[in-house]
Amino acid sequence: MSPPADDIATKESVPFVAAAGAAAPAEALSGAATGWLAGRHLLIAAAIVVAALMPFFFKSFVTFQLTQVMVYALAILGLNILTGFNGQFSLGHSAFYGIGAYTAAILMHDYDVGYVWTLPAAGAVCFAVGFLFGLPALRLQGLYLALATFALAIALPQILKFGPLEHWTGGVQGLFIDKPDPPFGLPIDSDQWLYYFTLIVLLLLFLAVRNLARSRTGRAIMAIRDHPIAAAAMGVNSSLYKTLTFGVSALYTGIAGALGAIVVQFVAPDSFSFLLSVSFLVGLIIGGIGSIPGCLVGGIFVLYVPNIAESISRGLAGAIYGIILLIIIFVMPSGAAGFVRLANAWLAGKWRPNPTARSTLGQPRR
Amino acid sequence: MELLLHQVMAGLATGGIYACMALAVVMIYQAIDHLNFAQGEMAMFSTFIAWQVMQWGQPYWVAFVAAVVLSFIGGVLIERVLFRPIHNAPVLSSLVAFIALFSILNSAAGYLWDYTIKTFPTPFGHKPLLAGLADTHEAGMIGVTLGLLGLLYLFFRGTRLGLAMRAAAANPESARLVGIRVGWMTALGWGMAASIGAVAGMLIAPVVFLEPNMMLGVLLYGFAGAVLGGLTSPGGAVLGGFAVGVIENVAGTFIPYVGRELKLTIALVLIVAVLMVRPSGLFGRSVVSRV
Numbered sequence: 001m002s003p004p005a006d007d008i009a010t011k012e013s014v015p016f017v018a019a020a021g022a023a024a025p026a027e028a029l030s031g032a033a034t035g036w037l038a039g040r041h042l043l044i045a046a047a048i049v050v051a052a053l054m055p056f057f058f059k060s061f062v063t064f065q066l067t068q069v070m071v072y073a074l075a076i077l078g079l080n081i082l083t084g085f086n087g088q089f090s091l092g093h094s095a096f097y098g099i100g101a102y103t104a105a106i107l108m109h110d111y112d113v114g115y116v117w118t119l120p121a122a123g124a125v126c127f128a129v130g131f132l133f134g135l136p137a138l139r140l141q142g143l144y145l146a147l148a149t150f151a152l153a154i155a156l157p158q159i160l161k162f163g164p165l166e167h168w169t170g171g172v173q174g175l176f177i178d179k180p181d182p183p184f185g186l187p188i189d190s191d192q193w194l195y196y197f198t199l200i201v202l203l204l205l206f207l208a209v210r211n212l213a214r215s216r217t218g219r220a221i222m223a224i225r226d227h228p229i230a231a232a233a234m235g236v237n238s239s240l241y242k243t244l245t246f247g248v249s250a251l252y253t254g255i256a257g258a259l260g261a262i263v264v265q266f267v268a269p270d271s272f273s274f275l276l277s278v279s280f281l282v283g284l285i286i287g288g289i290g291s292i293p294g295c296l297v298g299g300i301f302v303l304y305v306p307n308i309a310e311s312i313s314r315g316l317a318g319a320i321y322g323i324i325l326l327i328i329i330f331v332m333p334s335g336a337a338g339f340v341r342l343a344n345a346w347l348a349g350k351w352r353p354n355p356t357a358r359s360t361l362g363q364p365r366r
Numbered sequence: 367m368e369l370l371l372h373q374v375m376a377g378l379a380t381g382g383i384y385a386c387m388a389l390a391v392v393m394i395y396q397a398i399d400h401l402n403f404a405q406g407e408m409a410m411f412s413t414f415i416a417w418q419v420m421q422w423g424q425p426y427w428v429a430f431v432a433a434v435v436l437s438f439i440g441g442v443l444i445e446r447v448l449f450r451p452i453h454n455a456p457v458l459s460s461l462v463a464f465i466a467l468f469s470i471l472n473s474a475a476g477y478l479w480d481y482t483i484k485t486f487p488t489p490f491g492h493k494p495l496l497a498g499l500a501d502t503h504e505a506g507m508i509g510v511t512l513g514l515l516g517l518l519y520l521f522f523r524g525t526r527l528g529l530a531m532r533a534a535a536a537n538p539e540s541a542r543l544v545g546i547r548v549g550w551m552t553a554l555g556w557g558m559a560a561s562i563g564a565v566a567g568m569l570i571a572p573v574v575f576l577e578p579n580m581m582l583g584v585l586l587y588g589f590a591g592a593v594l595g596g597l598t599s600p601g602g603a604v605l606g607g608f609a610v611g612v613i614e615n616v617a618g619t620f621i622p623y624v625g626r627e628l629k630l631t632i633a634l635v636l637i638v639a640v641l642m643v644r645p646s647g648l649f650g651r652s653v654v655s656r657v
Contacts, residue, residue, distance in 0.1 A: 141645070147637070278465060316474070318470065320473075322465075323466070329455065
């Protein structure tokens with residue numbers, strides 16, 4: 001393939017650029033495009049208003065589920081920072097989620113720390129673990145990195161069950177924690193409060209990621225994904241940014257884990273198995289790799305689709321789940337974000353056949 | 367010393383299972399350039415087919431051949447129907463297709479044959495060997511794995527078809543230009559991998575017993591063995607599989623205090639440590655890419 005064609009393919013296949021509308025080429029910022037951007041802001045504002053009103057229209061169980069959707073979305077966003085922005089691959093994010101959850105649970109259970117403060121603590125612990133894990137990961141790529149992170153996912157439940165640590169972790173039984181009450185005497189119940197609390201954390205962290213992606217650091221992170229050698233030649237400190245990305249990614253997933261523990265009020269080693277990592281990965285791909293709003297779609301998928309499959313047929317739930325997955329991948333090979341992008345291009349009359357054929361993302365192949 | 371010997375032998379015996387699976391994993395990786403996460407479930411399904419044929423009153427070898435042939439056809443069909451349409455999709459999307467296939471096969475097997483544990487016969491018998499350190503089935507399993515490895519080596523190195531398959535996996539564009547039908551080579555690779563998986567499944571089933579979830583642990587260890595040995599080297603994968611079995615057993619026994627509870631963790635940490643030193647596995651070629 002000739003270099004110019006390759007260049008175009010790279011531009012087109014970076015989902016994040018289109019999703020965040022960040023680095024849209026200058027010439028494209030004509031009237032239509034700015035109108036579209038304004039429309040986008042309106043859309044986001046409308047979504048926030050709808051999200052804020054939802055707990056008043058649904059039963060508390062639905063509110064609880066929606067809270068969990070946001071928690072999963074946040075965990076998937078963490079994975080997205082690593083895979084979508086930096087092109088590294090992880091099967092170990094269930095471990096970061098679990099470490100975050102246990103940090104929150106132990107702090108609340110043993111030390112009576114307020115639930116709000118467990119989030120920064122979980123984030124800090126996970127950042128440290130992720131950063132340290134990023135150091136050996138520097139030498140590994142693709143499937144070899146997948147195995148190393150997989151080891152992390154397998155190890156965590158075993159370590160949590162490990163005898164000498166039972167004093168803190170509660171062993172196989174896990175830990176129960178109390179449900180926080182709404183503050184300032186707000187006239188809502190605790191499920192609704194947890195929903196709003198999670199929503200606020202989610203919005204803040206989404207905003208932070210968007211800003212990160214538009215910053216000098218974010219561009220460096222994405223440059224490493226698109227062409228590591230070229231990025232290094234341009235003076236990007238590849239090792240530093242890769243380990244930092246690992247840390248930040250773990251931080252996000254860890255905060256999600258802490259929120260998850262508070263929402264479910266219970267942690268146990270086997271809820272953080274390797275299968276959770278697979279769920280995150282599936283959610284990430286369904287939502288669209290590199291897309292921030294796509295993470296919410298991923299969260300919805302992770303929470304609801306297994307239930308839907310089970311409600312269709314108990315005996316064949318797994319098969320139906322698989323078939324739904326296959327249909328989605330056949331219809332939208334680059335996830336929901338890619339689908340929306342195609343639809344937008346089609347509406348704008350700029351239809352190009354097969355623009356996502358060559359993704360630069362997540363290349364665990366030779 | 368005797369304990370060590372015993373543990374090494376026991377490790378080699380379980381390692382034989384992992385080696386078998388690792389070989390199947392590397393085979394399909396070479397043929398299709400993807401790691402097939404549904405490989406274990408495909409092997410499990412094939413083994414159930416053999417079991418079903420035996421339930422219908424056929425002898426072992428009829429069931430064996432039927433399972434291998436049907437698996438080959440099934441593997442080709444899966445490639446043609448499921449993976450051909452998405453071969454242009456991003457790599458991680460095909461990963462989701464593998465997860466979907468995994469889920470479908472596992473659930474379908476549970477539905478058709480339920481989740482009760484079934485015994486599976488072995489043609490080698492279970493007579494003790496080497497003063498009880500191993501038995502004839504384990505020896506037979508290791509023998510078959512090594513035999514398969516030899517046959518595959520001859521096939522890939524010595525035949526035109528093997529060469530064409532390697533070319534199609536390594537460089538599809540160039541392979542197509544010299545007249546290789548890349549699509550069919552991939553389908554053939556799937557068929558072969560499914561057949562090897564079927565053989566692996568039928569060798570493993572007498573040890574771990576037949577049920578829909580029998581392959582999960584085995585596949586994960588097989589995967590670890592394949593990566594340890596190097597994904598580009600079938601021989602390395604077999605050695606890697608044995609190594610994983612031995613490391614797991616010896617570490618579990620000899621590292622005091624933490625060994626027994628954390629033996630899986632220790633095995634994986636050791637593997638990652640090896641990868642630190644040799645990032646492409648023990649016997650894998652490191653990849654050189656053109657800038």
